[in-house]
Amino acid sequence: MARRVAGRSSIDLSPTASQRPLPGYGVAVCEDEVVDAREACGVFGVYAPDQPVAHLTYAGLHALQHRGQESAGMAVSDGEDIYVLKDMGLVTNVFNERNMAPLEGHLAIGHTRYSTSGSSTWGNAQPIYREPGDAGFALGHNGNLVNTAELMSDAGVLAGTITSDSDVVAELLQNAIRAGGEGERSDGRDLERALMEVLPQLKGAFSFVLMDDAHVIGVRDPNGFRPLCLGRLDAGWVLASETPALDIVGARFVRELEPGEMVVIDATGTRSLHPFATERVEPKLCLFEFVYFARPDSRLYNQTVHSARQRMGEELADQTPVKADMVMPVPESGIPAAEGYARRSGIPFGHGLVKNRYIGRTFIAPSQEMRNLGVRMKLNPIRENIAGKRLVVVDDSIVRGTTQRAMVRMLREAGAIEVHLRISSPPYKWPCFYGMDTGSRTELLAADLTVDEVRDYLGCDTLAYLELDRLLRATGAAGAGFCTACMTGDYPIDVPVKLGSPDLEEIDLVHPCG
Known part of the structure; x- marks a missing residue:
């Protein structure tokens, strides 16, 4: 019988070892974010006999904190029971030595979460647990x-x-396991069989990690929208959204899971299965993983993300040169592209903005005035580096434009003579239905505006976006297959919504990614 351990009750926000209620559902909280785009979750899994898998999962989730900062959780099994600990907050807020002490075992999965539909509740924190079979999953x-x-x-x-x-x-898998006799067969592969039945029914973006009391399983959708990689420990295996999570636990990178692949890890090693019809398999990694989402030290398509972002800056300098005194980034994600722009253009690189690392990504901003205040809380100018200068300001993208508009105003107030904004991706015009928090076209600044109109709204002297062909070339993997729907409107999978409608947020997807 599985034991479920949760980090808090539905009221108390502080995780303590003494509080272990059953999973429940909280109250929806509506938030407007200061940041322009948010990714929706990081996943981690480990199978390692005689290793402290809970602590390895804790370390791995640290490396994936950028992919989700609203909640964190892990599930651990000793081969008999499954223990689940999850709560709202950062990894360091959720876990401590005291509440991790019961989490003993040799296999585990972990999760960091962003909500993508405005619902940030304890009930939506993951991992999700269901209890068919001997130990559940x-x-x-x-x-x-x-x-x-x-x-x-x-x-x-x-x-x-x-x-x-x-x-x-989870509900579909539970039903499939029960329909198959839940544990009546002796091979212990109920979850694997259920996945082979359920996965072909799913459409969209999904990288899953799952576990029962004997297996850790990784699944990547047929398009490979979101990354998932496999690593090797001396005596075990690791699955993770990004390669730095392998590095931090001392695992050697083996490979990325292929689009449409399911990897099963157990005492015998690893097995690769392919649940999806061949015609559905077409690599379409989210291009924004290279632009913004992934850590700069990650590797995607065998390319280092940091180097790719520097090449984006070089392409920008070739495409849209300008006379200026300093190239500066919008921290943190604009730094590599700004370095590349400065190197190619010969204009000195410098820092003009300092980022407050402690504001977090859940600043509640119910009005535009509060959003602008939030930007000032997040970024502050270095006046001595800015005053009297013509600036090239490099950022990775413009989604809502809140940050960039307030930033341009700050730079002018700090004495900048000219502000030339350079964006290392094309205009973001179309909402994402594959795991990013841009569900409404009405929220996208460039959706119905020309580049000149966006420039006028932001208040900069010039504005240029990196062309799509140049962006693809900069990745170093242009022919590998990318989803560019947010830039082109070309959706690899049909979405059940009329894209011309201003009410895209009414799409009936329930809350993505838990």
């Missing part, structure tokens, strides 16, 4: 399904009883 999800309503209807699930697409998947 746990699931962590990075991505967003686009056929959730269809899946719920087919499964007879009532609206309002499920709060996330991850919950829908």
Whole structure:
């Protein structure tokens, strides 16, 4: 029988070892973010006999903190029971030596989460646990399904009883295990068989880590929208959204999971399965992983993200040169591209803005005035480096434009003579339905504006975006296959919504990524 350990009750926000209620659902909280775009979750899994897997998972989640800062959790098994600990907050807020002490075992999964539909509640924290079979299973999800309503209807699930697409998947797996006899067979592969049945029904973006009492399983959708990689320990295996999570636990990078692949890890080693029809498999890694989401020390498509971002800056300098006194980044994600721009253009590189690392990414901003205040809390100018200078300011993207508009005003107030904004990606015009928090076209500044109109709104002297062909070339993997839907409107998977509608947020996806 599985034991579930949760970090808090539905009221108390402080995780303590003494509080171990059953998982429950909290109250939805509506938030406006200071940041322009948010990714939706990091996943981690480890199978390592005689190793402190809970502590390895804790370390791995640290390396994936940038992918989700609203909640964190892990599930651990000793081969008999599954223990789950999760709570709202950063990894360091959720876990401590006291509440991790019961988490003994040799296999584990972990999860860091961003909500992508404004719902930030304890009930949506992951991993999700279900209890069919001898020990049940746990699931962590990075991505967003686009056929959730269809899946719920087919499964007879009532609206309002499920709060996330991850919950829908867990429900389908539970039903499949029970229909198959839940544990009546002696091979212990109930979860594996259920996945082979359920996965072909899913449409959208999903990188899963799952576990029962004997297996850790990684799954990547047929398009490979979100990254997932495999690493090797001396006596075990690791799955992670990004390669730095392998580095931090001392695992050697083996490979990225292929789009449409399922990797099963157990006492015998690893097995690779392919649940999806061949015609569905078409690599479409989210291009924004290279632009913004992934850590600069990550490797995607065998390319280092930091080097790719520097090449984006070099391409920008070639495409849109300008006379200036200093090239400066918008920290932190604009730094590599600014370095590349400065190197190619010969204009000196310098820092003009300091980022407050402690404001976090959940600043509640109910009005535009508060959003602007939030930007000032996040960024502050270095006046001595700015006054009297013509600046090239390099950023990775413009989504809502809140940050850039307030930043341009700050730079002028600090004495900048000219502000030339350079963006290391094309205009962001279309909402993402594959795991990023841009569900409405009405929120996207460039959706219906020309580049000149965006420039006028932001208040900069000139504005230029990196052309798509140049961006693809800068990745070093132009022919590998990318999703560019947010820039081109070319969606690899049909979404059940009319893209011309101003009410895209009404799409019935429930809350993506748990």
